[in-house]
Amino acid sequence: MVNIAVVVGSTRPGRRSRQVAEWVLSRATSRGGADFEMLDLADYELPLLDEPMPPSMGNYKHEHTKVWARTISRFDGFIFVTAEYNHSIPGVLKNSLDFLYAEWNNKAAGFVSYGSAGGVRAVENLRLIAGELQMADVRAQVALPFATDFENFATFTPSESAEEALEPLLEQLISWSTALKTIRT
């Protein structure tokens, strides 16, 4: 079975990302078809990118980068749970992506976002980044508007349509994660 990480893409105190990621992980785990694991950026405390060489050279100097690289290497696919900050993704998520290169290549990515417009503008940005990192981003996505999927705009209460939108994302992501594994050495 392929290993898929549910990436918690924001780290501020009081963040909503963890609630959403827990829902994704719980639904994905009960569905099965892959091994799913929470990957919370708050657990890694990466500094702002401080590697002297571009990540595409694969010549990592710092221990925190090597730990992050070993972590990302374990996974075949990723579900990025992202907030929308100023119509893009949180800086902490961009930084965590920028740190590495080969470890992301030829792996699949799916997106679950939230925001006033469901976080869709953040995901459009994230798809561009995924392309440059040679990740295959699946079409199906889950967009969670505050007005329908959060009680009082704060507590995550997934609607029926959110539940329905997650299944095709999981199906496509598992399929592409499995296929891409065959081309990695």
Ligand SMILES: Cc1cc2nc3c(=O)[nH]c(=O)nc-3n(C[C@H](O)[C@H](O)[C@H](O)COP(=O)(O)O)c2cc1C
């Ligand atoms: C710096 C910043 C910028 C934001 N920009 C947007 C935005 O462009 N669009 C939007 O829908 N919400 C925006 N918001 C509101 C966030 O969607 C909301 O605070 C959300 O809970 C942030 O995710 P988090 O709780 O996981 O940090 C912004 C919030 C912050 C902190």
